[in-house]
Amino acid sequence: MAETARPVTHGRVLKIALPIVISNVTVPILGAVDTGVVGQLGLAAPIGAVGLGAVVLTGLYWVFGFLRMGTTGLTSQAVGAGQAGEVAALLTRALMIGFAGGVAVIALQWPLFAAAFLVAPASDEVEGLARGYMAIRVWSAPAMIALYGVTGWLIAQERTRAVLAIQVLMNGVNVALDLWFVLGLGWGVEGVARATVIAEWGGLALGLWFCRAAFGVPAWRDWPRVFDRARLRNMASVNGDILLRSLMLQAIFMSFLFLGAGFGDVTLAANQVLLQFLNITAHALDGFAFAAEAIVGQACGARALAVLRRGALLSSLWGLVICAALALGFALCGGAIIDFMARAPEVQAEARAYLAYMVAAPLAGLAAWMLDGIFIGATRSRDMRNMMAVSLVIYVLSLVALVPLMGNHGLWLALLFSFVARGVTLGMRYPVLERAVARA
Numbered sequence: 001m002a003e004t005a006r007p008v009t010h011g012r013v014l015k016i017a018l019p020i021v022i023s024n025v026t027v028p029i030l031g032a033v034d035t036g037v038v039g040q041l042g043l044a045a046p047i048g049a050v051g052l053g054a055v056v057l058t059g060l061y062w063v064f065g066f067l068r069m070g071t072t073g074l075t076s077q078a079v080g081a082g083q084a085g086e087v088a089a090l091l092t093r094a095l096m097i098g099f100a101g102g103v104a105v106i107a108l109q110w111p112l113f114a115a116a117f118l119v120a121p122a123s124d125e126v127e128g129l130a131r132g133y134m135a136i137r138v139w140s141a142p143a144m145i146a147l148y149g150v151t152g153w154l155i156a157q158e159r160t161r162a163v164l165a166i167q168v169l170m171n172g173v174n175v176a177l178d179l180w181f182v183l184g185l186g187w188g189v190e191g192v193a194r195a196t197v198i199a200e201w202g203g204l205a206l207g208l209w210f211c212r213a214a215f216g217v218p219a220w221r222d223w224p225r226v227f228d229r230a231r232l233r234n235m236a237s238v239n240g241d242i243l244l245r246s247l248m249l250q251a252i253f254m255s256f257l258f259l260g261a262g263f264g265d266v267t268l269a270a271n272q273v274l275l276q277f278l279n280i281t282a283h284a285l286d287g288f289a290f291a292a293e294a295i296v297g298q299a300c301g302a303r304a305l306a307v308l309r310r311g312a313l314l315s316s317l318w319g320l321v322i323c324a325a326l327a328l329g330f331a332l333c334g335g336a337i338i339d340f341m342a343r344a345p346e347v348q349a350e351a352r353a354y355l356a357y358m359v360a361a362p363l364a365g366l367a368a369w370m371l372d373g374i375f376i377g378a379t380r381s382r383d384m385r386n387m388m389a390v391s392l393v394i395y396v397l398s399l400v401a402l403v404p405l406m407g408n409h410g411l412w413l414a415l416l417f418s419f420v421a422r423g424v425t426l427g428m429r430y431p432v433l434e435r436a437v438a439r440a
Contacts, residue, residue, distance in 0.1 A: 080297065
């Protein structure tokens, strides 16, 4: 039986979102530290190598981002419906998928990396450094992918302080080891990779500790429930749609990086620096999108349309506040941030030439990120898949039209157009989502 839906207040939204905002902002800050540490070498190639290697691996891992999103949606609905046994079973399923996916990435690393570099026209120096980075960092793949499931499970129950603690531990360890391995021991790009591997396994260990209550009761290993065919089919359907959506989204970001690499090492390094701004934007907005996931999912489980609507509205309102603050901050301080992350004068000058796109990015992406959260909570994964396909087509058409005329400026415009397209198309499907909940 469904539980009575909890009322949605500004306080509830902020209690869920603020730890995630803090947690997620630290993720691109870590990327900025990685970039800044190797940037102290005064060369463009190490910056490009860390950026290229990190984007390839993050792209591979985030193919499994369906595990975080699907687990949040399904678990939050089970919480709203009062199905405690299913909540525990979902954690077990998520961990099994996460570890299996990580082992698969390790086993297939050579063909995966070869395919990535086949389409990446980077210089020999950048590619060689990036290969060394990736060969080390890939060994934390099981930890990172399993952690997606753990994080989604915690978010669904509004346990976002635990998520913050995991991220703080990972980033703190990573930054400390970055400084020691790279600046202290002189390990260069490989030192950055080793620091990341250690930090990611530590993060998973802490995440499992936060889930210890679930492992203390029999429900997590209720194998008939864990392997129930109907529930597995539903999970596979939701995750499959989100997987396809994630593949299309990663195709956009990876093609952006690879096409940028074709403009030379300096432009590649500048784009990598600017991507840290975009990552900060994405992760800050995700804090409120995650709040929407939890609230909307629980409202769907409880069949409470009014609660769903208010949760979507309040979380989006706070997302708008964050967007305005980020755009203003980038406009005022963007140049100083660029100078901090890259010491090479040519990289600084190139990055400044494209800073305006970072000021526009928060507003361009607001609707896309918030509606993603709403649709994930409602497990409307088919709509997410289909609207992502439309957005990908718009992105490709924009590339074809703009890049030959405008070069790297056209590349940035095409990326921002894909954000707008995703928000508009999902917004057109939102009334269908509400009608589905009303009929349930």
